[in-house]
Amino acid sequence: MFLRLLSLTMxxxxxxxxxxxxxxxxxxxxxxxxxxxxxxxxxxxxLYDVRSxxxxxxxxxxxxxxxxxxxxxxxxxxLFVARGAEDRSDELFLFTIGAGAARQITPDGSNSYMPDWAxxxxxxxxxxxxxRLTVMPLDSPERAQILTRGYNPHWSGDGLQISYTGTDIAxxxxxxxxxxxxxxxxxxxxxxSNFMDASWSPNGQQFVAVSSRSRDxxxxxxxxxxxxxxxxxxxxxxxxxSNDYAPDWSTDGRSIAYTCAxxxxxxxxxxxxxxxxxxxxxxxxxxxxxINDSPSWRP
Numbered sequence: 001m002f003l004r005l006l007s008l009t010m011x012x013x014x015x016x017x018x019x020x021x022x023x024x025x026x027x028x029x030x031x032x033x034x035x036x037x038x039x040x041x042x043x044x045x046x047l048y049d050v051r052s053x054x055x056x057x058x059x060x061x062x063x064x065x066x067x068x069x070x071x072x073x074x075x076x077x078x079l080f081v082a083r084g085a086e087d088r089s090d091e092l093f094l095f096t097i098g099a100g101a102a103r104q105i106t107p108d109g110s111n112s113y114m115p116d117w118a119x120x121x122x123x124x125x126x127x128x129x130x131x132r133l134t135v136m137p138l139d140s141p142e143r144a145q146i147l148t149r150g151y152n153p154h155w156s157g158d159g160l161q162i163s164y165t166g167t168d169i170a171x172x173x174x175x176x177x178x179x180x181x182x183x184x185x186x187x188x189x190x191x192x193s194n195f196m197d198a199s200w201s202p203n204g205q206q207f208v209a210v211s212s213r214s215r216d217x218x219x220x221x222x223x224x225x226x227x228x229x230x231x232x233x234x235x236x237x238x239x240x241x242s243n244d245y246a247p248d249w250s251t252d253g254r255s256i257a258y259t260c261a262x263x264x265x266x267x268x269x270x271x272x273x274x275x276x277x278x279x280x281x282x283x284x285x286x287x288x289x290x291i292n293d294s295p296s297w298r299p
Contacts, residue, residue, distance in 0.1 A: 032298040033248075033257050033283070034058070034069040034078060035270050039290040045069050045080055045095075047298075048270065048283055055286070059095070059102070066093070068294040070115045070124075075299040079115040079124065084108040092126060094138075105141060116153050116162075123180065125153035125162050133164050135180050147182040154199035163188070163207070165196040175209060175227075188227040195231065197245065200224065202253040208237070210245045217243035219258060219273070237273055238280070244271070246294050257283070257295035270295045 031050040036043050040057075043065035047056040058078070059066045070079045077096045084091035086108045092115050095102040106112040111129035118124065123137050131151050136144035150164035161177045161184075168174055173196040175188040188207070189195040198209035207222045211234070220234040237256070238244040241263040247256045253275075260271035260282070269284040270292050284292045 033270065033295045034071065034298060035257075035284075035292055035295040036065075036067045036069060036080070037284070037287060037290050037292045039287045039292075043067055043291075045078065046292075050272070050283070058097075068114065069296045070117060071296050071298050072117050073119055073121045073299055078296075079105075079117070079126075081113045081115070092124075105138070106136075106144075114151055114153060116155055118155050118180070119157060119159045125155060125180075127151045127153065133162070133178070135162070145182065147178055147180075148176075148185065150176065150178075152197040154197075156200050157202060157204050163198050163200065165198070175207070188222075189231050190228045191231075193231055195220070195222070195234075197247070198222070199247065199249065201249055202251060208247045208249065208256055209234070210247065214239075216240060217245045219244050219247050219256065221275075237275075237278075248295050248297050250297050251299055257297060259293045259295065267291055268293050 033048045034045055037046050042062060044060055045058045045066045047058050064082050067081045077094060079092055079094055081090050082093050084104055089109050089111045090113055091104050091106045091108060091110065092112045093102045094105050112126050115124055115126040123135055125135050128134050131149050132146045133148050133150040133153055134144055134146050150166045152165040154163045160179065162180060163175060163177050166174050166176050172192045173194045174190060175195045175198040177186045177188060178184065194212045195209045198207040200207060205224055207224055209220050209222055210217050211220050218239060219237040221237060222234045223230055240260060242261040244258055244260050247258040249256055255272055255274050257270060257272050259268050261268045268291050269282055272281045272283055
């Protein structure tokens with residue numbers, strides 16, 4: 001099934017100028033995390049530099065919410081979710097750092113979300129209405145193809161597979177993989193383990209996944225080569241009184257950024273766990289009165 005491309009849309013000129021001025025100050029480099037925040041009432045995409053602890057608002061729009069950023073493999077562009085031109089559905093926008101322009105790349109009415117880039121930068125995986133996992137070539141959006149029912153897509157490092165979350169007949173979540181052409185579906189978790197949102201480590205040897213096997217959502221490490229047989233030996237990374245979710249690997253594979261929730265209020269933060277030491281750091285301590293969510297490491 002294919003999606004028909006409608007005309008591309010642009011943000012208001014004043015907003016684009018603000019984005020261009022801000023983005024011009026950003027220097028590319030490892031150690032930067034994009035996420036969305038309600039810091040100024042509306043949701044904007046922010047960039048946090050781990051080394052300097054500096055925070056930059058990349059979008060700074062006042063009439064539009066931007067959410068769930070995903071970096072391009074070259075670190076020059078971001079995909080994010082926002083309301084489409086007709087303001088009736090959530091769609092994907094492509095934002096280029098330094099250029100300031102954000103253009104809509106999915107058609108109004110498709111309700112598109114959860115974007116993830118292919119390693120070669122030519123295609124994206126995302127989810128449309130009714131949890132339809134879709135792959136789209138960026139140079140031929142009209143060739144978008146629905147692969148299966150699922151959500152939380154993540155490309156493997158070699159670009160040959162996409163992991164996703166599905167739901168079985170009993171309502172339990174499972175992790176599966178599928179080839180970008182819709183073939184070779186494989187189940188990486190089975191039973192009532194409720195593993196979801198699994199993404200490959202940079203070296204392809206592990207997955208970080210979310211599971212509610214201990215009631216609240218926590219992060220787990222799984223060995224990629226032995227799944228589903230070894231799912232019971234998954235290493236638990238977090239033990240929060242509330243929920244931890246939306247994990248994303250650093251490009252060197254040494255740490256994972258994720259959304260960490262509070263047990264006493266509905267606000268969320270961005271946390272970082274060092275996989276060697278197990279130390280957890282709260283990155284958004286300076287913006288405590290906001291929902292901070294969906295971190296994405298810049299390549």
